Amino acid sequence: MSENGHGWEESGPERLYVITGGREADAAQSRLDLVTLIVSREEPGVGMQPELAAILRICRSPLSVAEISAYLALPSSATGVLLDDLLTDGRVEAREPASSLPDIALIEAVIDGLQKL
Amino acid sequence: MDSKSSDTVMEPREADRLPSSASSAVKIVIVGGFGVGKTTLVRSVSEIRPLTTEETMTQASTGIDDLAGVEHKSATTVAMDFGRISLNEELVLYLFGTPGQQRFWFLWNGLFEGALGAVVLVDTRRLEVSFDVIGRLEEAGVPFVIAVNAFPDAASYPTEELRSALDLPTSVPIVVCDARRRESSRDVLISLMHHLRDHTLTAEPG
């Protein structure tokens, strides 16, 4: 499904190279999961790289890495590179996903939430 | 200057914003053959209009270019639909619907890693397309349930017949759903969570 109309050109290799400063997006090394929630700690500054400013703007309320990638029309690995920079500078905060080995309390919370739908 | 990209960034609609109390997220992956209804299921239960995220899959080719000494890489862009359900003020569930080409699912870094589990959506007319993914989920230790998407023109089979056709142990739930209906899709997710609860209680009693 591509109803968002993200074309090939938009995330072509040249654009990605410019945005990430040519760094390999090493997904294996990223500390970010697709569902890590990102929240801005500051407002975008004047003259900031547009993609970084966009992240600070859309993350005024929490957004997952997957959502940020979708809104920026960037591969999640490239988004990870940008977020790593913002995290290092303390300009955003990351809220880690719940444990991958879920306990009963978490499972019950998910069931409760689904039953309210 | 390069202001075009910032102008074209989509923004979440006001209604799509999570409360600032949202503190952690979990994910469930929806897998299944081509056209089996994965996107439909995500859309029917999601609170946001499904979004699409892409990943570039790079596979180093076997040969080395002797002249340049550069390794060739072939890249393919794979897109995945996902939706979201706020479970309470703190906890958020994301649902990822994998794209049709199965060979990419397990290359996607961190897709299954940390996932609560998976829903294998099947069409009884094409059960065989699910064999491979079921095998891989078992190998990876990802808990899963089978959801039979009941297309009107597909014959319905007794669960036990499907179970033996898919070679599944009795511990794996098999449920029937209509992916277009919100409550039906929600019930599939609840079955997965019940399965996970049983699984967890058996693993560490007390």
Ligand SMILES: Nc1nc2c(ncn2[C@@H]2O[C@H](COP(=O)(O)OP(=O)(O)OP(=O)(O)O)[C@@H](O)[C@H]2O)c(=O)[nH]1
């Ligand atoms: N009758 C019926 N049709 C369905 C159901 N679920 C999906 N469909 C239809 O089947 C078609 C394929 O559904 P999708 O949700 O796009 O399937 P998909 O698994 O995401 O497909 P790919 O991403 O291409 O692999 C669409 O035309 C849906 O409207 C269902 O439960 N019943």
Ligand SMILES: [Mg+2]
């Ligand atoms: Mg789809």
